[in-house]
Amino acid sequence: MTPGQRRAIDELLEQYGIGGAQKLDFATLFPVNQPVTLEIGFGMGDSLLDMAIAFPARNFVGVEVHAPGVGHLLSRIEKADISNLKVIHGDVTGIIDRCPEGVFSQIQIFFPDPWHKKKHHKRRLINPGFLRRLLPLMREGGLLHVATDWEPYAESIVESFSGFPALSRCEAPWRPKTKYEGRGLRLGHRVSDLCYRKTMKALAMST
Ligand SMILES: C[S@@+](CC[C@H](N)C(=O)[O-])C[C@H]1O[C@@H](n2cnc3c(N)ncnc32)[C@H](O)[C@@H]1O
Structure with missing residues (x-):
């Protein structure tokens, strides 16, 4: 971790981060109560910041376990001076239970390991x-x-999703290019964008 990333975690996490262990209330975490997107594993976070700037009418929460990426994104949020992006430093599997049901209008996972x-x-x-x-x-x-950008993983993801009738495949929306994606493209990998909508019809079927 660079000294700048360390400083950002020490000084900025309180302002731009979400800490604690209690249930999260997304209606009061942001100055404006608007649809919330969760990004899991944002890496260095540059593409997440680009999205938050591009969509001021949405709120964004990024979760990342890797401290240097958290520090990097915190510094960039401070410089960009935006209020619709918050950062959680931690493992998403420990954060899911703190989130209320039905709270996210979008969940994105770009280039999971x-x-x-x-x-x-x-x-x-x-x-x-x-x-x-x-x-x-x-x-x-x-x-x-x-x-x-890893085709065998894409196949396994599609198979996993197929077991959930509440999900129906749809066209992926625009997203910025990510750092890890750049690496994959340089290696000649093909990128798959897999997007699913949680449908009301399927929900009714599963209840
Ligand atoms: C291959 S990198 C991709 C980073 C970024 N999305 C990109 O495309 O440049 C995967 C990221 O997911 C993070 N990650 C992996 N498991 C995680 C978990 N359980 N909770 C939060 N972040 C996680 C890793 O630390 C890493 O930064």
């Missing part, structure tokens, strides 16, 4: 058990947008 080796596949973030916990946090009509 692919864990190439078969023996490491169990470490992949996106699997049916994780989706089962994540889906209740989405509001009806909300989008779940995943991007990956």
Whole structure:
């Protein structure tokens, strides 16, 4: 971690971050109560900041476990002087239970760690058990947008999603290019954007 990233965590997390262990109330966490997008694993966070600037009528929450990325994004939020983006430093699997149901209009996971080796596949973030916990946090009509440059992971994600009748595949919305994506493209990888809508019809079927 650079000294600047360390300083940002020490000095800016309180202002631009979300801490504590209590249930999160997204209606009061932001100056304006508007639709909330959750990004899981934002890396260095530059693309998340670009989105927050591009969509001032939406609020954004980024969760990242890697401290240097958290520090980097906090510094950039301070410079950009925006109030619709908050950062959580931590593992998303420990944060899900703090989020109320039906709160996110969009959840995005861009380039989750692919864990190439078969023996490491169990470490992949996106699997049916994780989706089962994540889906209740989405509001009806909300989008779940995943991007990956690793085709075998894309196939396994599509298979995982197919087990959820509440999700129907749809066209992916615009998103900025991410840092990890740039690396994949330089290596000649094909990028898959997988987007699903939590439909009311399917919800009615599953209740
Ligand atoms: C391959 S990187 C992609 C980063 C960024 N989205 C991009 O496209 O440049 C995956 C990121 O997910 C983060 N991550 C992995 N598991 C996580 C978890 N359980 N909770 C929060 N972040 C996680 C990693 O620390 C890493 O920064």
